[in-house]
Amino acid sequence: MAASRQPNIIFILSDDQGYWAAGPYGNQEVRTPSLDRIAAGGMTCDRMFCVSPVCSPARASLLTGTIPSAHGIHDWIRRGNSVLEEDRPRPIEYLAGLKSYTSVLSDAGYRCGLVGKWHLGNAHLPQQGFQYWRVHPHGAGPYYDSRLIDEQGSVQNHEGYLSDVITNEALRFLEARPRGDLQPYYLAVHYTAPHSPWGREHHPSELFDRYYEECPFESTPQIQISDQQISSTPVGFTPEERRSILSGYYAAVEQMDVGIGRILDYIRDRGEEGETLILFSSDNGMSMGHHGLYGKGNASFPANMFETAVRVPFLCSWPGFIRAGERTAQLMSHYDVAPTILALAGLENPQNPAMPGINISSALIEGPASTPGNQRHDDYALNRQYLIVFSEYGPVHMVRGQQYKYVHRYPYGPHELYDLDSDPDETCNLVDLGEYQQVRCELRELLGSWFMRYYRSERDGRSLPVTGRGQTGLVGTDPNSVFCDDWFYVTREPDRHRGFEA
Template sequence: MSARPNIVVFLSDDQGPWALGAAGNTEIRTPVLDDLAARGTRLDRFFCTSPVCSPARASLLTGRIPSAHGVHDYLDGPNTGPDSVDLLAGQPSYTDALADAGYRLGLSGKWHLGASDVPRRGFVHWYALEGGGSPYHDAPMLRGATPEVASGYLTDAIADDAIAFLDAEAGQDAPFFLAVNFTAPHKPFAGQHPDEYTEPYRDCAFESCPQEEPHPWLQTLGGGPIGGEPDAREALIGYFAAVTAMDAAIGRVLERLRAHDLEQETIVVFLSDNGFNCGQHGIWGKGNGTFPMNMYDESVLVPFIVFAPGRVAEGRVVHDLLSAYDFPATLLELAGIDGAAFEEGPGRSFATLLEDGADETADEDRAVVVHSEYGPVRMIRTRRRKYVHRFPYGPHEFYDLEADPGERENLIDDPEHTAAVAELRQRMHGWFAEHATPDADGSALPVWGAGQLTPLGDDPAGAFAPPGWDGAATVR
């Protein structure tokens, strides 16, 4: 691989860590991604910084936590035009670092970080979904600032556009970076996907997605769970079909890389923005599938695969706890670019973990842990334990993940675990005190999955308040 490899990052939308054949799911069909994992390295404990779209994506780009970059919920309201706000304006991203290193940048697919009609610095190609979600047909897109409608099936339209970018860049002397941001497998589910992908699942038992009794905190809308649809079986067929269609689309993009003889010169990454429950825990959705928001592993873990010949081990699975805030520094190091600016916060490059013969941490409960947040909900997770804290009053949760990996028994009130709870709570508060910033701290926000309406300002709680909210939840 050359000193400046090309980079292709595939990002799925709402894909649970379980929704991948290489992760052990024998029902879902992901042959392309399974092959990519076999030829590269798969991480099976990679966490998003927030179990909802926009904050998670902001952290992947900046390496900062939501309480530092200020995006705390999915973005509602205008996505284009003078009323749309670029919530990452002035915040360095790893794409800026790539542009500074001479990369030509392209985007095909979802952006959803405000001002979708404004290509970011260094992007010579910009084909963005107008908002945060859409049907899979006739989706509203933006080519630069010009609106257009995606013809045909959206997953294929995104892949076709990515392929066109590869064709255009193949003759350039400069290296390229391409973000291929699918909307799959985000809802809507039923009736959205081609028959060639839905029909194989008609007789599926869906044992990987047991439909449990509804969670007591489940949010519902229109007769079904807010993150799902009234007909759970049809939704499952659609969800699985969306993943398989995306897998095939990724295969087409990778095939074009090979056709241009570029695969050996390219870092390829696949991951999702946040996790998803398809009935697990009695939930359809991610963190905002319940209220209070949840931090179950199905919501905060995401699939992650990286392929980079000569730089990343082949056929390896890494079990270390790693996070989206580690991603920018890692990707830049793999590309041979100084990523120190993205290690000033909690993020650390894990590029050395991806090498042949790399040793994983022997400590079963190492000092470096992962954290996640969703407004006033915060999590600290070690290999063996998880603590979830909800400002201002709870309810809080504590799980012994060795004895209870499925997070079924909340031990927060068990006297035997009082000391462990106190220790994790102290570590969590200390970590957020170190890495959050006062003008972006989300611990007092009344976030309930209603959408982030405006950026943080002098009155952060009020800035995020839905209509009619009286500010009572600001008490810590």
């Protein structure tokens, strides 16, 4: 079904929300009626995967449609976000010279706004086609009394809970648009929730206390902390610590959901549901006790590519175009978001040869896609026998297919191979078993060949010392390493850690 006009687009992105932490994915403990509402009125994608299991590289890939070894952001941006950082460094243009789908939308006449988390370098300057700019100066932080930077570069102090502030600023963007305005808009609502901190003082006490006192938290496993856990945030060593962490995490999800409901109500009350494409996802997944880990891909060393770290929620609604109440188990990647949004907006994909994604709108809308850009750039995964997500986190690469997942760590390993049909929880590594060597070799060859099509040699992550503790500069331009290594293993003995020795 072809739209008579370009849709308005609202893309809501959460932060560190595992697919399992939402009602549409079967979690009956965390309250997400607004996410349930999007799912009921649209499509739930059961197997969407992020590009990298940590925020900044995942977000850069979402925007540009390219892999980390093409755009050069391999870890969370620790320095260069704003002059408000502790050592007040010069803001860094991490995306300089790169084209994003939001730039294409802006060039085509869309009014583009971003509210909330940016975390891709210089937050003092609107970037990538955004005209309305209300962004967090850092990657995360306290939930109360936060600051946002506007398009003039001014820092504004905001009282109240951060998710509510982000919702208010998003509604301000929407309310400024006159009724009957035919100029389409794109609004990115990037919540920092449910990223840490998770302490009671950081979240609405009535929500935290209700979860702490009443929730059994059967939706997350209670197992021994992994010996590979590294962290600078609390982990659930004791039942009380676990309950407190999960209470904060679930409270953050619920209050974010309240804000999403306010946005949905506004669109409904304006009578614009049929004109508005709503998308919801998370930048990356999250383990909250899964595999004995608390965190995402950098919760462990070596970095992990477990399903809980790389699989993310993805919901979409557009009444009259996207089927209501449907689910799809098609393998999808965040690489596909840029070409799909452009296609649904009726715009040509730039056809950048460094963009591996495909237009998946035919899996979402009623009938075959009638929009341009439907051809995949590479022929390895035309029928998605293998999903070339292919999550990349520095020297850790992954290819995930319908049945098997292979994780390769350059240069020496350890490597992993899982049969997801028989072992969906990834507990049995098959990589060294003789009967699986052909599968391993095929996936290893596929992974390497695919990577070589899209990487830039000067930004190749395979040899970079990415440890999960942050990136402080541009890859290939700084004579010193731009990756921090001040991390430690967490042990089960209180106040003791095992440091890393190179």
